[in-house]
Each structure stands twice: as C-alpha cells, then as structure tokens.
Amino acid sequence: MTDTDQPLLEVDDLRVRYSTSEGSVYATNGVSFSIDNGVNYGLAGESGSGKSTAAEAVLGLLPENGTIDSGEIRFKGQNLLDLSAAERRDVLWEEIAYIPQSAMDSLDPVMTTGGQIRQAIKKHRNVSRTKAQERVRELFDIVGLDPERTGDYPHEFSGGMRQRVTIAMALALEPDLIIADEPTTGLDAIVQDKILDTILDIQERIDSSLLLITHEIGVIAETCEELSLLYGGKVMEQGSVDNVLINPTNPYTMGLKNSFPEIEGGGDPVSIPGSPPNLSQEPSACAFTERCPFATQECEQSHPDLADLPNRNHRSACHHVERAAQMRRDAAQPDTWGIDVEDGEESETGEVVLETNDLQKWYEQSQSIVSKFRGETPTYVRAVDGVSLSVSRSEILGIAGESGCGKSTLGETMALLSQPTGGEFTFDDKPYEYYQNGNMKEFRRKLQIIFQDPFDSLNPRQTVRKLVGEPLTIHDYRTDERATAITETLETVGLPTTPAFLDQYPHELSGGQRQRVAIARALVVDPDFLICDEPASMLDVSLKVNLLNLLRRLADTEDIAIVYISHDLASLVEVSDRLAIMYLGRMVETGAVDRVARRPKHPYTNSLLSAAPEKDPSVERTRVLLDGEPPNPVDLPSGCVFAPRCPKATAECRSEEPAPDAAGDEGHTAACYFPEDEGNPIVREAGQNRENESVGD
Amino acid sequence: MSGFRRFLAKRIAVSALLTLISVTIIFFVLRFLPGSPFESLITTGNLSPEQAEEVFALYGLDKPLWQQYLVYLRNLLTFQFGYSILQSRPVWAILGPKLANTLVLLVPALVTTAVVSTVVGMYAGWNRGSTTETTSVAVTTFLRSTPVFITAIFFLIAFSYTLGLVPAFGMRQVTATPNGLLDTYLSIDFLHHYLLPFAVTVLYYSGDFLLLARNGVVEKKGSEFLKLHQAKGLTEGEQLLRAGRNSLLPVVTYFALRLGMIFQGLILLEVVFGWDGIGRALVLAIEQQDYPLVQAAVFIMALAVIIMNLVADVLYAYLDPTVSTSGGAV
Incomplete structure (x- = not known):
C-alpha cells in the first residue's frame, strides 16, 4: 500500500433506514468514524442506538x-457500496x-x-481439504480448543467454547478487520473474561484491527483504544478511550458511565431516566435532548455537529461542550437527573421467611432397561447439592455463580416448581410438605418468581390489564377491587396507569416495561417472597439500574424478602444485603455483601470478582483466569469440588470436602481450608500454567 | 458406533413388538366380525350345515380361537400366508402382482413429488412473499385438499375425453397379454396408461412436501447461523442449500412414513383409473371375509409402516447430530 496514513475503514455519514409496516425507522443518521490499521475500535450505545446496524452495513x-440512503463505507480507500x-x-x-x-x-x-x-477457508482459497483441515486444527489450538474435536458438532460444545469456534473461524484467513458484535453478551463473567482475553491475544498476533460492538462500557474500556458512542443513530462522542471515558464531555456519556454498576468504588449507579428516542423520523433536535438534564432551547433547534476538542483525540456532539466540567460534577448527582434519592437508611431485616437446610435437587439420569434390570444404581446430576440458607423480610439475598452452577435450579426448587429430592425447607415456619398437601395455592400466592426473559414470560395475547389482573382471578384475591389493585401495583413498579397503557399488548412495550409488567404480575397478590432469576440480564444498563433500584425499594418499603439470582456480580453487590456464592450445587461462601465483595475468603469468589470489567480505562485489573470449565456434576471429584480448578489446592483439599463454614466467622463463612488473606492475595497471571506456580499457604 | 448399534437393536425390538401387536389385532378383529367366509353359501342353502362344518374343519376354523391364533402366528413367522378361501389360490399369488401394480405407480410418483416439491418449497420459502411462493402454496394446497378422485375425474375429462391424449381406464389395452416382467411394466402401452394416474398422484402429494419444506426454510431464514454463512461470503444459493439442509428433517421423516403408507394403495385412485392395485383387492377381500387374504394384506401393510418408521428413526439420528442415539436428551 502506498499511503500508509490511510485509515483501514472509514464510515462517512452513514444513513440507514428500515422500512416497516408502520413506516420508516431511521436507524443511523449520519454516523462517521474511521479505524486505523491495528487499532481496536469500540462502538457503544444502548439497544436501538444503531450500533449493530452500522456494523451490518459495513x-x-x-x-x-434495510436501505442505505446515503454515505460511504471505504475499506482501504475503496467504497464498499460501489462493489458488485x-x-x-x-x-x-x-x-x-x-x-x-x-x-x-x-x-x-x-x-x-x-x-x-473449512467451508470459510475453501470458499476463498483454493486449497486441498487436507490443507484446510490442517489449518482448522491449528486454529482450534490457537483459540484454546482441543484440535481433536474438529469433527464435533456445535451442540457438543458449551456456550463459551462455541464462541471460541466462531473466533477461530474469524481468524482463519487472517483478515485485516474483525467485526465483533456483542461477542460476550449472554456469557457469564468468567467466560466473558476468558473470551476477551483470547480475542485480544490473537488479534495482537495477527495484527488486525478490531471493531467491537457492545453495550458494556467496561468491556470497551479494557479492550479498545478508540471508541464512538452512539445514541439515536447519531455519534454523541468519539475519540480515544482514555479521553472519552475519563473526561466525558457529553451528558449521554456521563449518564451511561454513571449507570454502569461496579463492584468496588463509590456511590450508587445513577440511571438515565426515560427511554430511547423514537426514530420514526430523523431527529431534528439533539437526539438526547428529551432525557438530558442540561438541555436548553438551543438543543431543541438542531442536533449538534461533532466538534473537535482542542489538543486531543476527542470529539463531542453537544451544544454545551464548554460546560463539560460543570456537567460532569452535576451528572454524578442523582437529583440532576430528576431521580428521588431515598435516604440510605436500610430498614431492619425482619423475621426469617424462608429457610433451607441441606436442600438437594438431584436429577436421575436416564438408564437403559438392561442396567435397570441388573439393579445398577442410577447416576444423578447433582444440580443442587446440600444448600442451607435463610432469607428474612426486607432482605435481598444475592446468589451468584457461573452458568451451570445450579443457581436457577435452586430458585425453581425453592419455588416448588420442581420437587426437592432431599433436605428440608421451610416457608413461614411450615415445612414444604405442608404446602404440597393441599395448601399449594397459599404458597403460590405468598411466593412469586420472576423469570429471566421478559419477552417469553408474558402471554403475547393479553393486555397489560389482563396480565396484571390474572393472578388476582387465579388466587381469588381482592377481586372486588381489581382495578384499584392493578393501578396500585403498576404505580409501585413505576409504570403508567392510563387506560391507554393498560390496553397495550406486550409487543408494544419496551424491554424494561415488559420486565416491570412481569414484576407487577408477581407483586399484585402481595407476596412475602420474591425469587428473581436473572431479571436484568436482557436489559440495557440504565434499565438494569432502574430495576435494581425498584427491587431495593420493594425490599425496604414493602417488607418483601427477595432472592436475586444472577451471574452479574456487579448488580448483585449493588442490590443485595447478603451474598451467597454458589459453585456446582453448593454454597462456597456466604456473608454480608461488603465483606464478601471486599474481602473474599474463597478463591472462587476471588476469581469471580476479578472477572468483572472496569469502566475506568486507567485502572489496571489483575485477572485471575480459571482453567477449564466446571466439572460434570455427575461424577464430582472427591474432596472440595473446586479443587481441580483451584490455584492453591493441596492434597487435603482433594481428599476431604471442607464444611460450608470451614473458614470465617458468624456472618461470613467460606467452604475453604485456605481462605484468602488480605496480605497474601493469590493472583496468577493470565495464561500462566498452574503447575509452575508454587503457592504457599 | 456401539451406541448406534444399541440404538438400532432397541428400535428393531420395539418394531418387532409393534408388529406382533398389530397382527394380533388383525386376527381378533376379523374373528369378531359377524359372519364367516361361507356365510353367503350357507344362507342361500348351497351349503348344508354338515357340509359347512366339514369345510370349516378343512380350513381349521373349528378349532378353539387360541389354537387358530398360534397356527396363524407360526405361519406368519415362516411367511406362509396360506390359501385364499374363496379363490383357492395361494394368497401370495393373488396379492403379489397387485402389490407390484400399486408400488409401480406410487413409489416413483412419491419420489418424484418429494424431490420436486421439496426443492420448489425451499425456493418458495427463501423468496417469501414472491409470486412463486404464493402461487405454489395456493395451488398445492388446493390440490391437497380436493379429494383425489375429484382431481382424477377432472384430469380424465380434460386429458382423456376432451383432448384424447391418454386412455382413460386400466393399465394396458384390453387385448394386451404381456409376458414377463419387462413386457408388463416397460412397454409404450403401459407408459401411455401410466401417465395420468402418475401425474395425479404427484400433484396430490405435492402440497405436503412443499409446505413442509417451505415452512422449514422460512423458519430457518433470518437465523444467526445463516447470517454467519452470509458473512463468510457464501452466495445466496449456497445459503439456501444450508437452510434447506437444516430443514430437511421433517421432510425426510414425512417421506419415510408416506412410503410405508403407500403399501395400502390409494383405493380411490385405483377405482377411478381402473388400476388393479392392492387397495381394491383388500376392500374386496374384507367384503368376502376371506380371512387369509385380509390377514396377509393387512400384515404387509402394517409391516411396511413399521419398517418405514424404523427407517425414519434411523435417518433422524443420521441427519440430525443433536438427536442422541444413546437415549435421553443431549
């Protein structure tokens, strides 16, 4: 190439419009950015900001x-839109x-x-099958998969491993640009951390550029050098990650950054109130003006152009750039955004509502007739294997763990959606058998569960009024004052109570609204106990913060006991009073949130905590990468179940299982013989081999 | 592959059990039907009660039911279907040619329609909303929901009576006396008679395959893995092939089951076109309560359905890697 200064990819004034049955949707409205050779570029924004559309257009x-109305996409100087x-x-x-x-x-x-x-390779290169297969094995090795498994089908791999396969595929021809669209969404923190590590490592090796699209600012802060923040199909702020994220000059960036929950560090996250803009026409005002606390008359007039900030690689689209420093200070205060701050007084936790003692849920594995006939003992999947916990009124217990650790099964078992196979469990001082003997309805009213997916858990053919009113009919509860009950509950969860809203169907609601309707459905019968299974995992970060605040308020004011199940430690720390860390069906550490998050005792907790990304690019994070995946819960290792992946495991750990309270004191226990000490943090460098590491105890 | 072998053994065992149950049902249902094969002879007085008893004894029909049942099972296991009571000929000599006639008509028709309709259906599904799609779905649904004898009669009126292109009736000219297999099924005369029933059968079955293939592709279109295929630079045709391969499962299953069911013939079609198939033979045999003939025919039909079910199961495991052959979900 003659011109080395030429950027690898230039997107210039890209406008994409979708035509739908209800008119046009203006997804991107003049997006411009450019990526230089070998640069990691982040494209961030909430859902509906146009970030994925931009990538798909490229x-x-x-x-x-979808049609591209105008704009150019130049790759190495060649406009891609001109090509056949x-x-x-x-x-x-x-x-x-x-x-x-x-x-x-x-x-x-x-x-x-x-x-x-192989298909990807052979499509573009004229190579023999053997050659291609050789390359595939090589690629599998690079991304950390067993080269012997190239003949396996996708379903034989776990989610994280499948993502490695797609990474291997992207690498196959050593491209100059890799576009990754939310590559880690839906994966739990530990897997996400490992995948990002792999992408960065490899991308460095083949020296390509990366365009990373994500809604998680933390991921961009850790992996990218430059970024663009999109909102309403417009670039709000762009430039080097250090400049933009440390000293944001755009109110939207400030809002987004402040709403990203973090495990450590000060202050509650502040959400951006309101919802994303309506894109049925090109925005004439500043796209963010409706939700911006600093908006003035000027902002209503036009969308500001991206203006270069002096002396830095930093551009911002705001009419009030000169007031940035003042805005930054104000934006950290919740009342700037019109959010009522509830005084921090945590209400006293009341009496114990639900208590489990050694609760078990084992699934029997299917057996052939012959082995049944021979009387062989069946094997079990030990999804929940002896969990003891208690939850009191006004308390939020957070349950954290990787995918497959049994946390969802625990939730279902506590809700008696599946039958416990051992142990005890009492609700309101009565054993669960009491409810199963004819008192199930009472149990179902008092204990409600909220599921992960607000898109599937609402009946699409019912209006909001029916959805929220249905539990009243089922339980014959407050039926004479139905309308009042529905309005009250909708108010509690912060939804409008207008007749127009009540007559809407789920597909007309936003994701956040749907999840609130799901919560309203649970709350309308005044339950004592709420089980939330990853309720926020499908929501954008500002909606997530809203939801967490709502749950916190419910616990404080309505005296409800809540179990919050999630793999997202940052939100758990935010919302919970106590935290329980689960691994392979057992609780490995339990305690008050501050103590577990700040001074973890169990090595597993430590690695979970270290896997969460930092939103501040200036902070160096020490990663504790865990080797391998959790073992199969059918044949568990003897001794501590975490021992095979634990960096400090000894012979003792492998022979005898530590009791749940082997370490710690009342209020903070860990099932570990060698709890972490503050003075002796065991931090392994990423990628280093465990065997070479000598760890003293 | 021992997992697969165990899977196969299990499936075969289940199939054998199913066969036993079905032949048992055939046997007892037939015996519990009112009347007997010689009912008409007895009522018209052509057969005196003594003679009737003699004839019953001759055919073993005087023995207790369970003994008859055991003999019946033994004969089936050795594939001895016995003699037709009314025609005094070996059952197989009667059924064999008729079954062959049916299969010669229906198997090629089914294979043709399965291939053509599936390909058209996939294309239609890929181009959802196009004229090809709407027309093909409307036409085939119309043909599928019209009773086959009505379609057949319309075709007869159009191509046979009005245009005079093809003969209207039978499998060959009345005067023809073919010798040998080649002459029976590979003559111009036979082909001439063959065209119309073949076309009607193809059209009759086309709707099922077309809709199955179309729906499969529509469902797969827009899925993430096709997007990745597209990103890899696969052409539209190659993408369609992948989408088709992914929606092949219901089509293949349906094909296998249909193949098992055509051993029963298409009675209505056979009647309209005067095709000497197994469907007509069965109806006649039931009317006359010709036990051995009915038993043998039903046995063959049941066996065909069961075997094709087995084939479908095996194909399933072969075509869809996520179907576990070792039992239980993945």
Missing part, C-alpha cells in the same frame, strides 16, 4: 428491509471477518464445527 448483512455483490463477497472473510452476537445459535447445527471453518 458487512453488507443488512436485512432486506460478487466483489463484496470476496471482501467478506478474506478482509473483513465477523464474530456474531449469540454463539449459541450462530453455528450451523448440522455441520461439524471444523467443517464450517
């Missing part, structure tokens, strides 16, 4: 109803590769993983 993967379909296909993968969003669904289920990578 790849030429826009859905059929065939020329475009040649650029794909050879030059621009793609790591898709959901690793679970993005691999062809009836093709071997190796076959799919």
